[in-house]
Amino acid sequence: MLNQQLDRVYAALADGSRRTMVDRLTRGPATVKQLAEPLTMSLPAVLQHLRVLEESGLVRSEKVGRVRTCRLEPAALQQAEQWIADRRAGWVHRLDRLEEFLNENEGESS
Amino acid sequence: MLNQQLDRVYAALADGSRRTMVDRLTRGPATVKQLAEPLTMSLPAVLQHLRVLEESGLVRSEKVGRVRTCRLEPAALQQAEQWIADRRAGWVHRLDRLEEFLNENEGESS
DNA sequence: CTGTTGGTTAAGCACCTACTTAACTATTCG
DNA sequence: CGAATAGTTAAGTAGGTGCTTAACCAACAG
Numbered sequence: 001m002l003n004q005q006l007d008r009v010y011a012a013l014a015d016g017s018r019r020t021m022v023d024r025l026t027r028g029p030a031t032v033k034q035l036a037e038p039l040t041m042s043l044p045a046v047l048q049h050l051r052v053l054e055e056s057g058l059v060r061s062e063k064v065g066r067v068r069t070c071r072l073e074p075a076a077l078q079q080a081e082q083w084i085a086d087r088r089a090g091w092v093h094r095l096d097r098l099e100e101f102l103n104e105n106e107g108e109s110s
Numbered sequence: 111m112l113n114q115q116l117d118r119v120y121a122a123l124a125d126g127s128r129r130t131m132v133d134r135l136t137r138g139p140a141t142v143k144q145l146a147e148p149l150t151m152s153l154p155a156v157l158q159h160l161r162v163l164e165e166s167g168l169v170r171s172e173k174v175g176r177v178r179t180c181r182l183e184p185a186a187l188q189q190a191e192q193w194i195a196d197r198r199a200g201w202v203h204r205l206d207r208l209e210e211f212l213n214e215n216e217g218e219s220s
Numbered sequence: 221c222t223g224t225t226g227g228t229t230a231a232g233c234a235c236c237t238a239c240t241t242a243a244c245t246a247t248t249c250g
Numbered sequence: 251c252g253a254a255t256a257g258t259t260a261a262g263t264a265g266g267t268g269c270t271t272a273a274c275c276a277a278c279a280g
Contacts, residue, residue, distance in 0.1 A: 121267095125267095125268085127268095151268090151269070151270090152269080152270065152271080154269085154270080154271085155268070155269055155270075158267090158268070158269080159268085162267090175276090175277060175278080176275095176276060176277045176278075177277090
């Protein structure tokens, strides 16, 4: 459940165009046109990226009149950050263990 | 350059099996066999996941005798964490501005 | 030397992804 | 109204991903 959501968030971030879109949205809401502007691809392609971002939960959008306005959903971003932070924390804790010292110095005599 | 590396790190993390492998490696180095143990797939499949992890820079491995030992490369993990942290920081800054706006216009209508 | 363990390579297959173009809808402007 | 704007849908295509099985090699263990 949560695992699949993490899959989608990381998969969404694994594309430069989508990261550009996310980056733009950190500076405030934007229309589809505005999100497309810095990208060198057709509008339908942008729509498909947007769909990936929405399905990952990173972005939410709402249509008013003929304009769709997109905004960031920081909870999903935080979830992805947290997973990494937790693992890095575990790794740091391991650094304190004697076992590593022993492994690194195994058979070192001269 | 760096962008492609980020692509690869996020793509590597976008798979539950690979995250399981990374998680295992936060508890110390492991052989291919050990990484494969909790996963319900063939050894060649695990090798392919390992290759993705190595190409992303998240994992480094070394073969001694017939045993390949893998360990985490936390720099890549930190890079991925940092990208998100930077964007979240930008978003938080924007929130402050919104809050400011709301405060300035407090009680202005009913 | 022989068998077992740990890993590796190759080939094949079922999806999935990131685009494209063409055609279309719905809103707003003059 | 009619044209321009903003977005959407559909269909096709090239290439990538995540597995599988079969066959294989290299390093120990007995």
